[in-house]
Amino acid sequence: MSERVPEGWQASNLGDLASKIEGGGTPSRTVPEYWGDDIPWATVKDLKGVRLTSTLESITQIGLEQSASKLVPANTMIIASRMAVGKAVIFDKNVSINQDLKAFFPKKMLDTQYLLQWYLSKAEVIESLGTGSTVKGIKLDDIRALPIDLPPLSEQQKIAKILTSVDEVIEKTQAQIDKLKDLKTGMMQELLTQGVGVDGKPHTEFKDSPVGRIPKAWNCVTLKNLSKRITDGTHQAVKTSADGTIPFLYVSCIRDGSIDWEKASFLTEEMYELASKGRKPENGDILYTAVGSYGHAAVVIGNTRFSFQRHIAFIQPNHEKIYSEFLVSFLNSPLGKKQADLYAIGNAQLTVTLGDLGKFKVILPEIAEQRKIAKIFNGIDNKITVVQRKLTNLGNVKKALMQDLLTGKVRVNID
Structure with missing residues (x-):
């Protein structure tokens, strides 16, 4: 027995534990009769979780029969062999799959729930085996060759039960977040079109504006007229360093109205001074993603020194006219996103230019009402x-x- 295998476990390769691994296909898009509401049809786009209940698209029985798609029984592990390499899910119902997915049918000595947990634990290893310059894929032979140490079936089931119970708490917690985000989206629609009123009295008169109906007392002005300056991040060739101590932000660091510092790289003092020349944000300034994943805004809080790439716009609001948190809420709202979509140009990477960003129409209540609205958000x-x-x-x-x-x-006790 190998020293790396725990007592009572069996060293094996994943392929030796599969009765079969089966791929799918896509019915012709030119035949309307192949598409409908009969059979859920899964693609990589559906793999947004671990235990799933629905798919974005469905196919008909004839669509299934006239294509390479396969109907996979409920509670079978389905893995991505292309694009989302390393992901694995289980559906709670029978589901058909496309060519980028594979269904793994284990032999009797391998519990499916345990297999799912084991596969997810190896996600980074599996992803590293993917090949391809634009879209990564993994060969079935590489999947079959994955080494796995297999406990007895009863131990597999106990381990799977423990890990699944944690998944259930994770899913409920994520559902809480989703519910709060939906609440915020709904309140944005209400508060940014109706406001909270003045002196406890709601607005009763409204008018048309470039962004829709708004209270009569509000104005609607361009972002340029509300800003002291609109520019972008460094155009210098920046070299990050493991020895650096000063954060360098990318577009991916600006999400959900805040800055994710954990995704930042770091600069040395010398590189920071070069990269930040003329671009040193202060408390209350705003960062806005303008290239690629455009349309995300965040307020700079505090006086942390940092630099940022040129794909991020840098807005210095006129604080006498507009409250920073209110402006960020507006830019992140459906009203702000709609304008970003309107101005975004380009092919490979959509871009909101600095000139067009300055043209954004921003609703403008009195400062006191802006603060009240921002406080709610x-x-x-x-x-x-x-x-x-x-x-x-x-x-x-x-x-x-x-x-x-x-x-x-750590070994589990088997009752």
């Missing part, structure tokens, strides 16, 4: 942050349990 954001922190902690707990239980480092 900030209250929801704070709740989201608390639940998001809980979700992160649960993810760390899950990773630790996977490392302990799926390697045999």
Whole structure:
């Protein structure tokens, strides 16, 4: 027995534990009769979780029969062999699959729920095996060759039960976040078109504006007229460093109205001074993603020194006219996103130019009302942050349990 295999476990390759691995296909898009509401049809786009209940599209029985798609029984592990390499899911119903997915049918000595947890624990390894310059894919031979140490079936089932219970808490926590985000979206639609009123009295008179119906007392002006300056990040060739201490932000660092510092790289003092020349944001300034994943805004809070790439726009609001948190809420709202979509240009990477960003029409209540509206949004954001922190902690707990239980480092008691 190999020293790396826990006592009572069996060293094997994943392919030896499969009765079959089956791929799918796509019915012809030119035949309307192949598409409908009869049979759920899964693609990589549907893999947004671990245990799924629905798909974006469906096909008919004749569509299934006239294509390479396969009907996979409920509670079968389905993996991505292209694009989302490393992902695995289980559907709670029979589902057909396309050519980028594979259904894994285990032999009797391998529990499907345990297999799912084991496969997810190897996501980074599996992803690293993917090949392809634009879209990565993984060969079935590489999947079959994956080494796996297999506990007895009863131990597999106990391990799977423990990890699945954590997944259930994670799913409920994510549902809380989604609910809060939906609440915020709904309130944005209401508060940014009706306001909260003045002196406790709601607005009763409204008018048309470039962004829709708004209270009569409000104005609607361009972002340029509300800003002291609109520019972008450094155009210097920036070299990040493991020895650096000053954050350097990318477009991916600006999400959900805040800055994700954990995704930043770092610059040395010398590189920071070069990159930040003329671009040193201060408390209350705004960052806005303008290239690629455009349309995300965040307020700079505090006086942390940092630099940022040129794909991020840098807005210095005129604080006498507009409250920063209110402006960010507007830019992140459906009203702001609609304007971003209107101005975005380009093929490979859509871009909102600085000139067009300055043309954005911004609703303008009195400062006092702006602050009240922003306070309501900030209250929801704070709740989201608390639940998001809980979700992160649960993810760390899950990773630790996977490392302990799926390697045999910690053994479970079998009743």
